Amino acid sequence: xxxxxxxxxxxxxxxxxxxxxxxxxxxxxxxxxxxxxxxxxxxxxxxxxxxxxxxxxxxxxxxxxxxxxxxxxxxxxxxxxxxxxxxxxxxxxxxxxxxxxxxxxxxxxxxxxxxxxxxxxxxxxxxxxxxxxxxxxxxxxxxxxxxxxxxxxxxxxxxxxxxxxxxxxxxxxxxxxxxxxxxxxxxxxxxxxxxxxxxxxxxxxxxxxxxxxxxxxxxxxxxxxxxxxxxxxxxxxxxxxxxxxxxxxxxxxxxxxxxxxxxxxxxxxxxxxxxxxxxxxxxxxxxxxxxxxxxxxxxxxxxxxxxxxxxxxxxxxxxxxxxxxxxxxxxxxxxxxxxxxxxxxxxxxxxxxxxxxxxxxxxxxxxxxxxxxxxxxxxxxxxxxxxxxxxxxxxxxxxxxxxxxxxxxxxxxxxxxxxxx
Amino acid sequence: xxxxxxxxxxxxxxxxxxxxxxxxxxxxxxxxxxxxxxxxxxxxxxxxxxxxxxxxxxxxxxxxxxxxxxxxxxxxxxxxxxxxxxxxxxxxxxxxxxxxxxxxxxxxxxxxxxxxxxxxxxxxxxxxxxxxxxxxxxxxxxxxxxxxxxxxxxxxxxxxxxxxxxxxxxxxxxxxxxxxxxxxxxxxxxxxxxxxxxxxxxxxxxxxxxxxxxxxxxxxxxxxxxxxxxxxxxxxxxxxxxxxxxxxxxxxxxxxxxxxxxxxxxxxxxxxxxxxxxxxxxxxxxxxxxxxxxxxxxxxxxxxxxxxxxxxxxxxxxxxxxxxxxxxxxxxxxxxxxxxxxxxxxxxxxxxxxxxxxxxxxxxxxxxxxxxxxxxxxxxxxxxxxxxxxxxxxxxxxxxxxxxxxxxxxxxxxxxxxxxx
Numbered sequence: 001x002x003x004x005x006x007x008x009x010x011x012x013x014x015x016x017x018x019x020x021x022x023x024x025x026x027x028x029x030x031x032x033x034x035x036x037x038x039x040x041x042x043x044x045x046x047x048x049x050x051x052x053x054x055x056x057x058x059x060x061x062x063x064x065x066x067x068x069x070x071x072x073x074x075x076x077x078x079x080x081x082x083x084x085x086x087x088x089x090x091x092x093x094x095x096x097x098x099x100x101x102x103x104x105x106x107x108x109x110x111x112x113x114x115x116x117x118x119x120x121x122x123x124x125x126x127x128x129x130x131x132x133x134x135x136x137x138x139x140x141x142x143x144x145x146x147x148x149x150x151x152x153x154x155x156x157x158x159x160x161x162x163x164x165x166x167x168x169x170x171x172x173x174x175x176x177x178x179x180x181x182x183x184x185x186x187x188x189x190x191x192x193x194x195x196x197x198x199x200x201x202x203x204x205x206x207x208x209x210x211x212x213x214x215x216x217x218x219x220x221x222x223x224x225x226x227x228x229x230x231x232x233x234x235x236x237x238x239x240x241x242x243x244x245x246x247x248x249x250x251x252x253x254x255x256x257x258x259x260x261x262x263x264x265x266x267x268x269x270x271x272x273x274x275x276x277x278x279x280x281x282x283x284x285x286x287x288x289x290x291x292x293x294x295x296x297x298x299x300x301x302x303x304x305x306x307x308x309x310x311x312x313x314x315x316x317x318x319x320x321x322x323x324x325x326x327x328x329x330x331x332x333x334x335x336x337x338x339x340x341x342x343x344x345x346x347x348x349x350x351x352x353x354x355x356x357x358x359x360x361x362x363x364x365x366x367x368x369x370x371x372x373x374x375x376x377x378x379x380x381x382x383x384x385x386x387x388x389x390x391x392x393x394x395x396x397x398x399x400x401x402x403x404x405x406x407x408x409x410x411x412x413x414x415x416x417x418x419x420x421x
Numbered sequence: 422x423x424x425x426x427x428x429x430x431x432x433x434x435x436x437x438x439x440x441x442x443x444x445x446x447x448x449x450x451x452x453x454x455x456x457x458x459x460x461x462x463x464x465x466x467x468x469x470x471x472x473x474x475x476x477x478x479x480x481x482x483x484x485x486x487x488x489x490x491x492x493x494x495x496x497x498x499x500x501x502x503x504x505x506x507x508x509x510x511x512x513x514x515x516x517x518x519x520x521x522x523x524x525x526x527x528x529x530x531x532x533x534x535x536x537x538x539x540x541x542x543x544x545x546x547x548x549x550x551x552x553x554x555x556x557x558x559x560x561x562x563x564x565x566x567x568x569x570x571x572x573x574x575x576x577x578x579x580x581x582x583x584x585x586x587x588x589x590x591x592x593x594x595x596x597x598x599x600x601x602x603x604x605x606x607x608x609x610x611x612x613x614x615x616x617x618x619x620x621x622x623x624x625x626x627x628x629x630x631x632x633x634x635x636x637x638x639x640x641x642x643x644x645x646x647x648x649x650x651x652x653x654x655x656x657x658x659x660x661x662x663x664x665x666x667x668x669x670x671x672x673x674x675x676x677x678x679x680x681x682x683x684x685x686x687x688x689x690x691x692x693x694x695x696x697x698x699x700x701x702x703x704x705x706x707x708x709x710x711x712x713x714x715x716x717x718x719x720x721x722x723x724x725x726x727x728x729x730x731x732x733x734x735x736x737x738x739x740x741x742x743x744x745x746x747x748x749x750x751x752x753x754x755x756x757x758x759x760x761x762x763x764x765x766x767x768x769x770x771x772x773x774x775x776x777x778x779x780x781x782x783x784x785x786x787x788x789x790x791x792x793x794x795x796x797x798x799x800x801x802x803x804x805x806x807x808x809x810x811x812x813x814x815x816x817x818x819x820x821x822x823x824x825x826x827x828x829x830x831x832x833x834x835x836x837x838x839x840x841x842x
């Protein structure tokens with residue numbers, strides 16, 4: 001008896017069913033169009049991502065859809081072209097589901113998306129829709145981005161894998177800029193293997209062979225970071241539990257990070273200055289349609305002198321060199337991913353404090369799910385490696401993933417999800 | 422007797438007269454709209470750039486115009502927003518004239534613009550329209566960009582000042598990307614003082630005070646580059662003449678650049694790989710509307726492995742460190758700007774060989790006019806300084822400018838140009 005062949009149209013139909021089932025309560029998408037999904041399935045070739053579905057964060061261009069940037073200023077901003085990353089994923093056989101909710105310009109004002117583990121709680125931001133839709137099983141790969149904590153934090157809150165690669169690894173063409181010294185494109189997936197599969201496609205114009213082989217690092221450096229006292233008990237427990245579980249196989253030492261105590265402040269200075277330029281048109285001509293959160297950021301940027309900005313860039317460079325001297329090959333860093341469990345929707349999208357440092361340093365990071373807090377909600381931990389050590393980090397994370405507990409499926413998991421792949 | 426006040430509407434009227442006079446033969450603009458110019462003059466505030474007019478290279482967004490990228494693919498690509506740099510210039514009081522001609526995607530396929538010094542000759546590319554319109558006196562500031570030689574070469578051919586700052590100095594939001602490791606926004610002007618005026622506006626969200634004080638460097642390092650044997654006699658003469666003129670005031674030594682002989686090749690590798698991603702949508706879906714020049718670039722990029730690309734990035738980084746060790750504060754480098762005088766229109770926009778090296782190294786560069794070749798056409802020379810030494814370079818260039826000969830006005834100079842400022 002032969003296995004019936006699963007076509008791209010079968011995948012499209014299943015994707016549309018999952019969207020129709022979950023979206024009314026999940027609100028992870030700003031737009032999805034079943035007609036377009038079926039048309040794309042007709043024209044899709046086959047490739048390493050055939051059968052996988054992608055959500056495109058709404059600061060990323062997807063042809064045939066509005067690119068809304070989470071702002072009413074861009075209502076009706078219909079886009080003809082695909083961003084570079086979308087072209088790469090499509091050429092590799094992936095199906096695009098639609099546009100996923102972002103906070104306003106990938107900063108703080110939240111969209112309507114709920115956390116699939118607890119619908120009164122935030123999925124985190126700014127990559128809110130991509131994280132929630134992956135967690136709920138609607139899509140396989142959520143395109144996401146990080147300028148402060150916009151990928152790591154929602155991955156932690158939604159209990160999924162977040163991969164923010166080394167700065168510059170994925171092409172940014174067609175992605176709205178917030179602070180170009182930091183803006184980094186990445187993915188949200190349910191496992192590290194899928195992140196590695198997408199990585200082979202996203203790191204170049206042609207899909208590279210996938211070389212994902214989970215392996216043990218030589219050592220783990222525990223990074224409590226200068227902000228450990230801002231972590232809730234559940235985050236401290238999660239990091240310590242992960243250190244214990246991984247430490248049974250690999251030596252763990254603590255890294256003294258006092259030299260990095262100003263990193264978060266430097267991050268704020270550089271981000272404010274650059275955002276004030278990148279969003280200069282909106283600030284000048286559409287200020288009445290901007291939130292107080294974003295005008296606060298841009299006001300602050302306007303008050304920073306060029307000399308202070310340059311000094312911050314130079315200090316950031318020095319911190320990168322200092323950290324790089326501390327990391328030998330085979331080393332993985334283990335750090336908190338977010339201050340705690342997901343806050344209530346009414347409280348915003350959570351604090352970025354546990355990512356500012358790492359985004360400033362431009363290191364690749366993988367957020368791993370598995371642990372939970374006092375409310376039973378996901379609490380991620382992040383693993384990091386040296387700049388450019390992305391392939392190694394994915395391998396180490398694939399190993400670590402098998403040692404952490406398996407998170408129960410969220411309440412809002414697509415009951416109709418057929419594992420047809 | 423009081424001086425009559427010159428209003429923004431007076432400036433707008435003069436700008437429109439210059440456009441109407443020159444454009445029929447110069448062909449430097451893809452679009453300009455007198456109605457919009459007058460409306461902008463009404464709403465323009467006053468600032469450090471009041472009275473100055475700007476041409477916006479057609480890979481840069483200017484609200485109310487089509488952003489055409491020099492490609493039929495983007496016919497009708499109407500744009501609502503201004504790029505960050507346009508917002509900054511407008512907020513400082515500048516008037517935008519319209520969109521200036523670019524080669525296709527800032528690569529090689531030329532537009533219709535002629536060289537104002539000799540209308541059968543190319544203005545150079547890719548910033549063809551900005552260079553020609555500044556040389557012809559139509560506008561004061563041409564927004565331009567460089568990924569290989571797209572700013573320096575047209576500045577040299579058109580006999581104007583080209584300022585490509587250090588990589589990353591000006592905000593790239595709203596500018597089409599070609600190869601993000603190199604893409605750098607800059608300006609074309611008729612003198613260094615105007616470049617410095619624009620620099621104070623473009624380097625941050627708020628115009629900084631102008632601190633332009635022409636001054637002598639401590640030493641000049643003559644960089645014949647590894648490609649000296651590809652320079653025509655007129656370029657060699659120009660560089661030697663500049664060294665003689667400046668050398669009467671400041672010591673000149675020759676810099677041995679044999680260690681940099683692979684820089685141009687590394688530049689081609691990185692540029693091809695990144696362009697294949699940045700233009701992935703066009704390559705995948707609109708290949709029949711691309712030129713052979715650009716498909717050649719993208720085909721080449723598709724054949725480069727990720728490992729080869731990474732190795733090239735690392736070698737480029739090592740060359741940057743090596744050069745930075747050779748430059749002490751107070752040093753200016755003097756180098757050829759282009760292989761010779763402007764080629765005939767039928768021969769293309771000229772070779773980028775004398776800029777690939779410097780663009781790879783990300784150094785700031787000022788192209789200075791004044792010298793001429795056997796045909797009496799402009800031959801520029803470039804001055805460079807260490808990364809981040811942009812303010813110092815502008816000061817040194819302001820000094821050098823006074824020692825070089827003054828170029829005669831081109832044949833196609835706006836006879837109606839009122840020096841009302």
